[in-house]
Amino acid sequence: MPWPQSFRESAAMIGDQPLKQGKHQRRPGLSVLILPCLLALVSSAAPAQWLLENRDIMGTRITVELEHRDKIVGQQAIEAVMREMQRIDADMSPYKATSELARLNAGAASKPVIVSDELFWLLKRSKDFSRLTQGAFDITFASAGFLYDYRAHIKPGAKDLKQAVDAIDYHNIHLEPARHSVSFSKPGVKIDLGGIAKGHAVDNSITLLQKMGITNALVTAGGDSRVIGQRWGRPWQIGIRDPRDKNRLVAKIPLENVAVSTSGDYERFFDQDGVRYHHIINPKTGDSARELRSVTIIGSDATSTDALSTSIFVMGRERGLQLINRLPGIDAILVDNKGRMHYSEGLERAAASP
Numbered sequence: 001m002p003w004p005q006s007f008r009e010s011a012a013m014i015g016d017q018p019l020k021q022g023k024h025q026r027r028p029g030l031s032v033l034i035l036p037c038l039l040a041l042v043s044s045a046a047p048a049q050w051l052l053e054n055r056d057i058m059g060t061r062i063t064v065e066l067e068h069r070d071k072i073v074g075q076q077a078i079e080a081v082m083r084e085m086q087r088i089d090a091d092m093s094p095y096k097a098t099s100e101l102a103r104l105n106a107g108a109a110s111k112p113v114i115v116s117d118e119l120f121w122l123l124k125r126s127k128d129f130s131r132l133t134q135g136a137f138d139i140t141f142a143s144a145g146f147l148y149d150y151r152a153h154i155k156p157g158a159k160d161l162k163q164a165v166d167a168i169d170y171h172n173i174h175l176e177p178a179r180h181s182v183s184f185s186k187p188g189v190k191i192d193l194g195g196i197a198k199g200h201a202v203d204n205s206i207t208l209l210q211k212m213g214i215t216n217a218l219v220t221a222g223g224d225s226r227v228i229g230q231r232w233g234r235p236w237q238i239g240i241r242d243p244r245d246k247n248r249l250v251a252k253i254p255l256e257n258v259a260v261s262t263s264g265d266y267e268r269f270f271d272q273d274g275v276r277y278h279h280i281i282n283p284k285t286g287d288s289a290r291e292l293r294s295v296t297i298i299g300s301d302a303t304s305t306d307a308l309s310t311s312i313f314v315m316g317r318e319r320g321l322q323l324i325n326r327l328p329g330i331d332a333i334l335v336d337n338k339g340r341m342h343y344s345e346g347l348e349r350a351a352a353s354p
């Protein structure tokens, strides 16, 4: 799989010391002669307008923050992102009976269902991540996932769970590239793109903003964010919350031109008899993964960081970090079930360098 450019190459820092490289480095020695011309240009241009908007879409909080000289154009850009989020939600929510995904879940065990290029591509990427993570990421987890209702504190009984786990296996999804059709190899297979669709929506939104000429922006969908450029001339700051105290941060990372995703066991959960039942499911057992409390992944695109944050959560510390350390351009910050923090080798190096 072609992995995006290195996080360490674009901008890496943890704490206050940015490691700026490449295109973020200021060029030395601007000519004294051309400086007055530049100043004249700057003073005649409209001042930068920063716009910020939060809305609830896709069952999560969407945040867009961006800079544009023209406030009206900036607002139009924000509306375009919100529309994109709504479109992806309408197509890919497994809970909306009219969505393309619901149609697929309802029909693909009986006969092949032809799907859009976009859904086909996302299913293909999902299967790529399943192979990469040795099945920790598996969108057919939904066969078991649908048996939980975190709000109502409902979990499946052992018999139902066993039957559902039998249907979990990404090999049960057959993708036929020529017709873009999808079929499931047995009844009971269901898919849910909750572990990758928000990242995809964030990537689409950033592409959209870039096409509109915007160079400084942040788009966040729940735990998935991507930033381009800077904020008020400084790197963007993304906080990682304490998994057991939403008012406390365990780390603050300054970033430029990267994507960051956090998966945590505090997003959708209930506690019963001292055990936490939450929305990240180990495909082998159909039960929630419990070795970690949160996983943050930093990379260059949000589709990858989203899928990997969910995957590493399932894989746990040792296997998870082993995988991250061999993927160029990807870094991770883990909080384990004792509240201890662990970092990928790239971040350890970044933190250690002067």
Ligand code: AMP
Binding pocket: 136, 137, 138, 139, 141, 145, 192, 193, 194, 195, 196, 223, 262, 263, 264, 279, 280, 281, 282, 283, 306, 307, 309, 310, 314
């Ligand atoms: P995230 O929001 O990225 O932490 O992903 C959590 C979401 O991913 C859940 O709400 C589910 O929709 C989905 N999910 C849970 N377990 C898995 C898994 N093992 N593989 C793929 N997706 C999953």
Ligand code: MG
Binding pocket: 195, 196, 261, 262, 263, 305, 306, 307, 308, 309, 310, 311
């Ligand atoms: Mg994720």
